[in-house]
Amino acid sequence: MRCTNQASSIMNKTDAQYEDTFADEPLKVRAEDQEDLTVLSSYLQDAIFLKQDISHDKEKRELAILLNRVRWELMKDEGKSREPVERVRSLLIIKDVLELNHFLPDAKGSDIPLSLLALQFKPGEDGTGRLSCRLSGHWDIHALVECINAYLTDVTKPYLAPSRKVPSHPE
Template identity: 30%
Template sequence: MRLSLSTYLSKLSKTGWQAPMDLLRLVALDPEDLAVVSAHLQDALLRVDDMIYLPKERRFALQVRRFDWEAQSDTPQRRLTCMHFEHVTGVRVRGIDQSKKDAVLNLLAISFEERDAPSGTATLIFADGGAIQVDLECIEMQMKDLGPVWAAESRPSHEEMPAERL
């Protein structure tokens, strides 16, 4: 008797075994793509020292510890992920002390405000009010997981915003 792969994995999962998730790799070329990447990077942690702007290469890159929202495990997990923007014309930092290299930042979202299409500004929004604005000629951003998952201390949670503030 031959089993399909999905049937086989389903039978294995009943024993407690879980198939390892493939490494996630995403490319954003427009605001809608960037919104998808932002959702996968919500609650990613990084140190101030994990970011670099390379003006000659017109690139802004960072390494994060991404919370694995799509994991099928009951145990919260994180994984090492790198991301970078191409066609960068400038970077501005607000509300982040760049002298504190080991300070941990919590990435909440990435937004995009278009100016004279296709150029615009991608804003990385962090907890505690910090932000990084990345001026772009056009959106070209890549995100790639680099390795296995590890157990996270906890699952991120956010206070619900009262309806009158929405």
């Protein structure tokens, strides 16, 4: 099978580029209900970040996390992986945060990479609820929110994941 010029040029590059993929633009996703949040969570599975990548603006009532997410949208079929794997820096913003609680490593552990497993929402009264960022290592971030109002936006060009492999979760 003969490679097209585009395919040939892609194979000769070491870094992934937006123009090399079918995704012409950075991912932008908004969640306003639990169904949306499930979709958003799937894009964020196995995203990694450091404690210093978390920002809480009480005045704006926003929680922002700058993270490195796996580009799951490029995976061919469920159960089949595309390697090498790409990651992209993305910004997760959770709005309408009334209160924030977290269980994260202390200051000595601030350079420990945190891995996001899932976003979960537990409804409360009058549309409020607890939006939780479930992290590996029994760490968590819990935001009491007025409503589900979250955004995910890619902010850099994709890059090859250092491991080049799909994240795994051995039992």
